[in-house]
Amino acid sequence: MKKVTAILRPSTLEPLKDALIAQGFTGMSVEQIRGYGNQLGWKESYRGHENFVNLIPKIQIVLIVDDKDVEEVIDIICETGRTGEVGDGKIFVSPIDEVIRIRTGERGYDAIH
Ligand SMILES: Nc1ncnc2c1ncn2[C@@H]1O[C@H](COP(=O)(O)OP(=O)(O)OP(=O)(O)O)[C@@H](O)[C@H]1O
Numbered sequence: 001m002k003k004v005t006a007i008l009r010p011s012t013l014e015p016l017k018d019a020l021i022a023q024g025f026t027g028m029s030v031e032q033i034r035g036y037g038n039q040l041g042w043k044e045s046y047r048g049h050e051n052f053v054n055l056i057p058k059i060q061i062v063l064i065v066d067d068k069d070v071e072e073v074i075d076i077i078c079e080t081g082r083t084g085e086v087g088d089g090k091i092f093v094s095p096i097d098e099v100i101r102i103r104t105g106e107r108g109y110d111a112i113h
């Protein structure tokens with residue numbers, strides 16, 4: 001299993017949620033965060049006029065997925081999140097050792113489906 005963490009524009013959240021659910025990915029965690037990338041936040045403007053802001057509001061999503069589903073999830077996130085402008089965000093992928101569904105005690109693959 002893998003943890004797919006993506007930092008994205010807030011406007012991406014609703015379409016991404018819809019696209020993931022449509023493809024059968026039914027669990028996700030979301031946080032509102034602030035951050036900066038290569039441009040240190042200075043080339044992105046928030047609400048069009050606050051160019052002085054250098055910590056830009058983003059959303060961070062976390063999905064735990066089966067190894068075989070990682071590339072599909074990456075494709076969905078990229079297709080939904082790409083505007084082509086600086087600040088579209090990043091995706092980080094890391095290994096996950098174990099998942100347990102507390103209600104049933106199911107583990108691993110069974111616990112994420
Ligand atoms: N190396 C990093 N480590 C952790 N978070 C990062 C990193 N780079 C970017 N982020 C997070 O991703 C958000 C969006 O980054 P951004 O898309 O601007 O990256 P970038 O490398 O500057 O790419 P681009 O040139 O397309 O803007 C940042 O606001 C920050 O929250």
Ligand SMILES: [Mg+2]
Pocket residue numbers: 036037038039040086087088
């Ligand atoms: Mg950037």
